[in-house]
Amino acid sequence: MNRTFILSSLLAVTSAVSAQAQQAYSVKAQRTFLDQTTIDRTVKPGDDFFSYANGGWVKANEIPATEASWGNAPIIQKQTRLRLQELIKATAAKKNKPGSDAQKLQDFYNSGMNTATIDKLGIQPVQADLKRIDAISSPQGVVAETTTQFAAGLTGRIAPLFDLDHLADPMSNDVEIVTLSQGGMGLPEKSYYSDASPKAVAIRTKYVAYLQQLLELSGTPKEAAQSKATAIMALETRMATGARTATENRNIQKLLNYYTLDKAQQQFPLLGFSTLFQKLNIPSAKILVAQPEFFDGLNKELTATSLATWKDYLKVRLLSNAAPYLSTPFADANFTFYATALSGQTQMRPRNERIVGATDAMLGEILGKVYVEKYFTADAKKRIDDLVQNVVTTFAERIRTNGWMTEPTKEKALQKLSTVRRKIAYPDQWRDYSALQIGPNYFSNVKAAQAFDFLDGMNRVGKPVNRDLWTMTPPTLNAYYNPLNNEIVFPAGILQPPFFDPQADDAVNYGGIATVIGHEISHGFDDQGSQFDAQGRFTNWWTKVDQENFTARGAALSKQFSQYVALDTLHVNGKLTLGENIGDLCGVTVAYQAFKKTAQGKSTQLIDGLTPDQRFFLSYATIWRRKVRTESLRTQVLTDPHSPAQFRVDGPLSNLDAFYTAFNIKEGDAMWRPVNERVTIW
Structure with missing residues (x-):
């Protein structure tokens, strides 16, 4: 959950x-x-x-x-983004100490605005990750790759296989515990995979085309990419059969399924949670498994689906999460499906607004501190x-x-x-970003910020709840x-x-x-x-x-x-x-x-x-x-x-x-x- x-x-x-x-x-x-x-x-x-x-x-x-x-709320958001951009520019105009919060703010924003370098790099920022996926030789390697992506800040909006998070224990509310919940599917909700209406079918067709485009951009020939995308869609459809609908997930009682690590390992042996916890240095404490039936299905699917399809699946999940921060063809492909097909937008927002939004998402309390001081x-x-x-x-x-x-x-x-x-x-107390390293490469900065946030959360597992966050x-x-x-x-x-x-x-x-x-x-x-x-x-x-x-x-x-x-x-x-x-x-x-x-x-x-x-x-x-x-x-x-x-x-x-x-x-x-x-x- x-x-x-x-x-x-x-x-x-x-x-x-x-x-x-x-x-x-x-x-x-x-x-x-x-x-x-x-x-x-x-x-x-x-x-x-x-x-x-x-x-x-x-x-x-x-x-x-x-x-x-469009409406009153979007008007405020537009104004706020413009204000944030001016604050970033004002911060950059000062002589900032290397490694300071102000310098990190400046470097992150500048790296995102450097479209020439981003486009020149193309797929290079994820090339090593794709090669690592190619080297997977077993179902256990599929889960190991998921663990690697969590720790490396590569999971983005839709993590592969499942979601891994932390939460104050809902029953005792004294310490943070690990939560495991359904995930790994690129469409917004379970019904998108099964609805037989013409509009739902059209969305699925566009989604497969998006997956195919990601594979082609990564070097897969068109015909092979089409076949692989179809297989990935079939895999996600099978994953969705064990998932719950958005309405079903509102039943909190049914989400509170407590497991020990031993019990989770025994019930879902191929998912290798013991190894995952060990690699991420998570204490072997209480776990919430929000939808056990989803994990039962996923555990079976790891051997029922070919390793080749799982590797293709991992690639498109990685590429889709990275796409907004990569070169123009990747960003355009991601926009065409998630913004145009699902939301009706026909143009991206100006680059400066998008990078301001990313800066707020990744360095929110650095930027927020500057914002409230002025506004x-x-x-x-x-x-x-x-x-x-x-x-x-x-x-x-x-x-x-x-x-x-x-x-x-x-x-x-x-x-x-x-x-x-x-x-x-x-x-009342601002977040400490001193351990976060920001450099000249945009995608590396995004990964670093996402990994910083994820590992900071996992580090709180087993400790008293911090109610000031x-x-x-x-x-x-x-x-x-x-x-x-x-x-x-x-x-x-x-x-x-x-x-x-x-x-x-x-x-x-x-x-x-x-x-x-x-x-x-x-x-x-x-x-x-x-x-x-x-x-x-x-x-x-x-x-x-x-x-x-x-x-x-x-x-x-x-x-x-x-x-x-x-x-x-x-x-x-x-x-x-x-x-x-x-x-x-x-x-x-x-x-x-x-x-x-x-x-x-x-x-x-x-x-x-x-x-x-x-x-x-x-x-x-x-x-x-x-x-x-x-x-x-x-x-x-x-x-x-x-x-x-x-x-x-x-x-x-x-x-x-x-x-x-x-x-x-x-x-x-x-x-x-x-x-x-x-x-x-x-």
């Missing part, structure tokens, strides 16, 4: 906009806070509030060729602290007055809420809840308009960042987070009747969202998105109640012709403003626990009585629900 099964983040998909559009947005935001030109008054607010609030903007804007989607103030942090406290206080009030929960469970819920840890903007970098436009730490985390990147503006009225900030705060707190009490106690341990703190009531309310919300049609005949998966839908519903509910305690929330004063409540709900709809390509939307619905943006607005608001009053929603309007069908959870 890797950490992605545990952390609940606000956003999943990122994108960007042109500098011209971003500049225009910033001017408007500073002047009006809520730009009413984005409203489409041909749409009734009670029919589709997302389109009412954002439809004018949607009609007036096109998605740039470099993006899978995040102590006053802003104080304002966010106050907002968090107001939302927490309101959440506690809602627990106390909850009509469907008994007192014993309320007390446990209040205890958990009172111990939620808050991390705002940036870490962050899993997002400070410039990141996102937020998350970690149930194992019982913590909410808000990087500086999300603490800017339209989510948060220190100059804006309370309605705008409560409809924006306060709903995000409420969303993350609610993850501690959603269908997954509610299974962890105040100390972050996986345990049942509910009475039977309360658990039944909570489950029934979640099922009603799941049913609501499953009725939404996202694209063609493709419905939202209410079970896959349940946790995020609970977060959205509870987030906006609690934020609204907190807003009503403010002076503006208690008043009826109009601003730009809008009541305080109308401004609150319009602000909420604004933060989810998004226009998305059909390819990206389809991938999101099939794989992402977050609902499409339209339903993150219309779904929660259709359950809020205050929204009905604010916009005079009546029976007959498309969003109207009978009072007894409006879901309330927290």
Whole structure:
């Protein structure tokens, strides 16, 4: 079980906009806070509030060729990348000490921007790795190669065979343990390998073509490459039969399969976990095997599939992970499948933006420290602290007055809420990068950074949990809840308009960042987070009747969202998105109640012709403003626990009585629900 099964983040998909559009947005935001030109008054607010609030903007804007989607979040991301680039340039202009963090930042960025050298090198950076794979002579060698790639920083986004990670032990939550989970498949989700629909078949055809292209770029003749790619696809399809779907992987109880190293070695003998642990210096401690059936199948497949196909498979996994950092033909091939086929993008982002993104990913806390020094103030942090406290206080009030929960469970819920840890903007202690060596070669730097991160994590196995670590970098436009730490985390990147503006009225900030705060707190009490106690341990703190009531309310919300049609005949998966839908519903509910305690929330004063409540709900709809390509939307619905943006607005608001009053929603309007069908959870 890797950490992605545990952390609940606000956003999943990122994108960007042109500098011209971003500049225009910033001017408007500073002047009006809520730009009413984005409203489409041909749409009734009670029919589709997302389109009412954002439809004018949607009609007036096109998605740039470099993006899978476009909206307010991408505008912030574009601005942040431009800021980060200027900070890197400013750092490079100084006389930096060799080996210092500043010099590493400069050298990493410069190595990525040196396209002449990268293109000249071609396949050379991975040539030795490909030769090592060619020399494999047994199934045991296949597993040994996987171990080598983990330690060398070669695994990238999709590790070969399986995922190897670390995690605070969910049961005791005292020490870090190793987690093993399904992986090694290049398509986004299990269903992509079996879905018989024309679109799924087309994606598989494009994927095989991508594998073939990687092999050809590495020197394999075209006809042989085609045959090998087909065999690799067949292998991955067999691997997928033992995998679980994204929805199935939300069942935490079924992920918590504890093994000793001896037991894992006995049950999956060909996977050689004893040797793997020894080579990576991992203590022979407790192991979580998230999907044992996947590893059973993989263990059998090591001898059932020819060694030649396994070697070809290892090559394409290596090449695919390396492709974004290699010469132009490799980067283009990777983009054509993962960005164009799956997301609809037709052009890469400019090179400087891509390298800024890679620098943030690899050296995030070096770059983040520079970022917050310039762009995040102590006053802003104080304002966010106050907002968090107001939302927490309101959440506690809602627990106390909850009509469907008994007192014993309320007390446990209040205890958990009172111990939620808050991390705002940036870490209290910055990461030490002194052991990371950065040089002039881009791919070598990427490998070094990935190996540094992986081995640092493995070095924590068997040791007490370090609760001060962050899993997002400070410039990141996102937020998350970690149930194992019982913590909410808000990087500086999300603490800017339209989510948060220190100059804006309370309605705008409560409809924006306060709903995000409420969303993350609610993850501690959603269908997954509610299974962890105040100390972050996986345990049942509910009475039977309360658990039944909570489950029934979640099922009603799941049913609501499953009725939404996202694209063609493709419905939202209410079970896959349940946790995020609970977060959205509870987030906006609690934020609204907190807003009503403010002076503006208690008043009826109009601003730009809008009541305080109308401004609150319009602000909420604004933060989810998004226009998305059909390819990206389809991938999101099939794989992402977050609902499409339209339903993150219309779904929660259709359950809020205050929204009905604010916009005079009546029976007959498309969003109207009978009072007894409006879901309330927290």
